[in-house]
Amino acid sequence: MKKVACAVFASVTAWAVFPTPAQAQETIRVGWTIPAEESKYWMMRRPTEFADLGKSYKIEWVQFQGTAPMVQAMAAGALDCSTQSVLSAAQGAIEANLQTYIVAQHVSEKPGSFSVYWAVKDDSPIKTVADIKGKSVGTNVFGSGILGPMAMLLKRNGIDMEKDIKLVETGFPGSEDAIRSGRVDVGVLNQPFAARAEAKGGLRKLFSLSDQQQNIVHIMEVCRKDFVDKKPELAKLYIRDITSGMKKALANRAETLKVVSEVTKAPVEVLDTYLLKPNDFARDENARPNFEGVQAMLDIYAQTGMLSRKLDVSTMRHPTMVAPIQ
Template sequence: MEKKRNVWILSILSIIMLVLGACGQEKSSTKSADAKESDKTIRIGYQKFGTLNILKSKGELETRLKEVGYTVKWTEFPAGPQLLEALNVGSLDFGHTGEAPPIFAQAAKAPLVYVANQPANPSGEAIVVQKDSPIKRVEDLKGKKVGLNKGSNVHYLLVKALEKADLTLDDIQPVYLPPADARAAFEGNQIDAWVIWDPFLSAAELELETKTIQDGEGLVANREFFLATDTFAENKEVLKIIKEELKKVDKWIEENPKDVAEFLAPEIGMSVEALDKTLKRKEYGLEEISKTALNDQQKIADTFYNLKLIPTEVNVFDASIDVKKN
């Protein structure tokens, strides 16, 4: 009797083990399938204003990538720093920002790689004052309140403009505000000058009748960069397709600025006129990362380190897979 009971227990245990083994195998297969699916999804981050937003709306990148077995997941970000933070933690493969955010991201050890950039656009950012302000030139900013977004491209513009005027940040009163708050402070005469970039610059010029005392010409480059994780950058086939489609849409934007402005206006909450002015002022033609572009980035990195805006020195060439410093 005892023997029969033991045989019965062993039989039940065998069945349980088989079921558990099958479940484990099924779960493992599901995980493998999920991983495989994830490997075939390209996660792209974009901002409301920029080439990638238009690329997303046209849908042609998805068609190209589908031909080689990939899908695309798009995620919108309010600004470059947040986008690069997502890239840093591994939830993004590709995205775009201005010049400054990659410097901060690299200082934070983000695994980013410079992939391509738009041409320099120095007239796309400026220091502006009220149209009836007694401030006529940068030298007149001494002791004045100047609004700007801390650590952004315009922070570098302000530093270079002050340097040219034999001044430093210690000679003015910097007021660090994001664009919307800075505009409100500017309109309310709570700051004497505002350092800002397009399309906010164009909107201010048209709606507030500002006076420009210095733009980026002769001082800064003001480029838009396209970046990827170092792992994703190894996929040359996919990067080639993305860059080809970026070039196409860049050309289309150049030839149809009014159409693009009308598309973006309700999304961004800006007038068609301001966006049209921004797009017509912008330079076009996607460029491969060059030593010139990275040297300009290195100047920004060195400046920000000297200003103690980043905690460690950065060699931007470490974030390039194709361009060497020497």
């Protein structure tokens, strides 16, 4: 795994905040991806808004295409902190003995917020969850964290995800087209692609993750335990800026739209249809992790066999190194 991680790390694009002679040489290597990391995007694109960033410490930003490669890079010692889903962090702990602390949270679901959902064409004969038996169902990637709650929901409706449906990997960007073209009978929609599909019309929501579980945690910020334990003051500066970044993102939506557009290259007018609106994911204004929600997801992954054993979220919680840090 170490060799793979190093190869992944070497192939990605690094963004660095370079120091002046007066700056300290302490550097944090941070992995990031798209979408939904607004606090980090603020730190990347508006570093002068943060008192310590580029002065007391600097960040080497490394972009990845998903959370699993960041687990590999962290296990190889190539990253100090990164964005992680609950499943990828847990798999890293079990399969690679990667010990991390959950230090902040990016996005989640809560009642009234956007929830990842599966949709069909308006004229589809599929009307209920039970109707998808024998049908093709899309997912972003095989082994995705969204499949745990989905499997539990299907089980409640008499469907075995392993035996009764054909799971098709479509990716989130290609999911809408997969539904409309008939490549899948049922496809998964996530933001910003859900907003785009809804604007075009012709699709109908069938079920969402919130039908099975409330308060799902989608992505968190984690740091390697050895990094936090060896450099607590440096870790504290980073977590404080993550906290501040979330506050800035939520307090100034107009500027956040510009920041996210700069990072993702998506037009502001497209982002404006959902970003930080009620049809977007939920964000805690203090970037505070929902440890109870994380534990609930860990339990589901163990129950569905996506994890080989149970994990206790308390092993991933530092008593003080966690947002919010003011």
